[in-house]
Amino acid sequence: xxxxxxxxxxxxxxxxxxxxxxxxxxxxxxxxxxxxxxxxxxxxxxxxxxxxxxxxxxxxxxxxxxxxxxxxxxxxxxxxxxxxxxxxxxxxxxxxxxxxxxxxxxxxxxxxxxxxxxxxxxxxxxxxxxxxxxxxxxxxxxxxxxxxxxxxxxxxxx
Amino acid sequence: xxxxxxxxxxxxxxxxxxxxxxxxxxxxxxxxxxxxxxxxxxxxxxxxxxxxxxxxxxxxxxxxxxxxxxxxxxxxxxxxxxxxxxxxxxxxxxxxxxxxxxxxxxxxxxxxxxxxxxxxxxxxxxxxxxxxxxxxxxxxxxxxxxxxxxxxxxxxxxxxxxxxxxxxxxxxxxxxxxxxxxxxxxxxxxxxxxxxxxxxxxxxxxxxxxxxxxxxxxxxxxxxxxxxxxxxxxxxxxxxx
Numbered sequence: 001x002x003x004x005x006x007x008x009x010x011x012x013x014x015x016x017x018x019x020x021x022x023x024x025x026x027x028x029x030x031x032x033x034x035x036x037x038x039x040x041x042x043x044x045x046x047x048x049x050x051x052x053x054x055x056x057x058x059x060x061x062x063x064x065x066x067x068x069x070x071x072x073x074x075x076x077x078x079x080x081x082x083x084x085x086x087x088x089x090x091x092x093x094x095x096x097x098x099x100x101x102x103x104x105x106x107x108x109x110x111x112x113x114x115x116x117x118x119x120x121x122x123x124x125x126x127x128x129x130x131x132x133x134x135x136x137x138x139x140x141x142x143x144x145x146x147x148x149x150x151x152x153x154x155x156x157x158x
Numbered sequence: 159x160x161x162x163x164x165x166x167x168x169x170x171x172x173x174x175x176x177x178x179x180x181x182x183x184x185x186x187x188x189x190x191x192x193x194x195x196x197x198x199x200x201x202x203x204x205x206x207x208x209x210x211x212x213x214x215x216x217x218x219x220x221x222x223x224x225x226x227x228x229x230x231x232x233x234x235x236x237x238x239x240x241x242x243x244x245x246x247x248x249x250x251x252x253x254x255x256x257x258x259x260x261x262x263x264x265x266x267x268x269x270x271x272x273x274x275x276x277x278x279x280x281x282x283x284x285x286x287x288x289x290x291x292x293x294x295x296x297x298x299x300x301x302x303x304x305x306x307x308x309x310x311x312x313x314x315x316x317x318x319x320x321x322x323x324x325x326x327x328x329x330x331x332x333x334x335x336x337x338x339x340x341x342x343x344x345x346x347x348x349x350x351x352x353x354x355x356x357x358x359x360x361x362x363x364x365x366x367x368x369x370x371x372x373x374x375x376x377x378x379x380x381x382x383x384x385x386x387x388x389x390x391x392x393x394x395x396x397x398x399x
Contacts (some may be wrong), residue, residue: 049205079280
């Protein structure tokens with residue numbers, strides 16, 4: 001039997017399928033009641049309107065059931081609010097390897113003004129430009145590399 | 159307004175109706191990137207609306223959930239400001255509405271994040287990050303159109319003139335609320351003034367200030383919007399995707 005934490009942490013994000021919910025930083029807690037075996041998982045959304053949340057909840061319950069924890073509850077919390085700073089180093093590397101430029105660190109003031117260069121995940125060039133602030137999912141922006149001309153997704157700092 | 163239920167409902171309805179209006183642009187925006195941007199912003203607004211409606215339902219304690227509040231109220235029971243129910247108009251009008259709404263919602267959610275009500279504080283802390291992107295997007299277009307061609311300038315100025323009177327309702331004083339909207343006006347003016355100036359647009363004089371939305375007295379536009387938004391749920395009560 002896989003322990004509950006490992007099982008829940010292995011669930012991949014349904015919209016960015018190269019990274020787990022643990023690496024993305026949206027898995028906040030996994031608690032198992034030793035007496036009843038009931039597992040309580042706490043997650044937080046990236047964006048308030050993230051349409052993947054229902055799928056993530058179902059995937060967590062499925063992963064736990066498969067690992068021998070059929071009695072599971074998934075709770076959603078909104079505070080503290082998710083930040084892209086919670087994406088792990090391993091998660092950032094996986095994003096880059098999949099062609100998604102990872103986010104810059106968030107300053108105390110909130111959203112980062114777009115002064116830092118976003119490196120092209122294909123060729124590494126800093127000569128890039130934003131095509132659209134809003135991309136294929138709520139958490140991504142659409143960018144283009146001026147060196148290799150490839151378009152790419154950039155996970156927005158939040 | 160009085161009490162946390164009315165306050166949460168007013169904020170929720172602003173977000174919900176704004177989301178519904180923005181979603182009307184889907185497949186009709188002037189370019190693909192803008193289509194996606196407006197849909198994303200609509201989704202953010204919908205996300206905030208769902209949290210606020212759920213909370214309002216819990217505070218009320220009458221067994222109404224987010225769906226009951228969104229789909230089973232008539233126009234006189236909605237508490238949104240008139241600004242968000244106004245028709246989209248041309249793209250400039252939509253951007254004027256988006257810009258002014260975000261310039262109000264960003265300081266609102268920021269203040270909410272520090273209020274005593276923990277649930278509202280959590281929603282504010284979450285939503286303000288998203289509002290910052292909306293404000294940036296709206297400001298970018300106001301500047302691009304205002305300081306663009308003669309025609310784009312003319313239409314952006316006309317849009318600002320048309321929408322401006324409706325901004326005043328957002329800041330109607332409510333000293334008993336978790337955040338008194340009147341306290342947000344300086345932050346709004348600080349953002350709006352420089353953007354309009356950079357866009358070479360003239361800030362309209364403040365005179366006529368239509369209102370009534372917070373009391374459920376709306377323009378004729380809201381009922382049509384609700385009819386479209388609610389028809390499925392009313393025809394098939396409890397329907398789910």
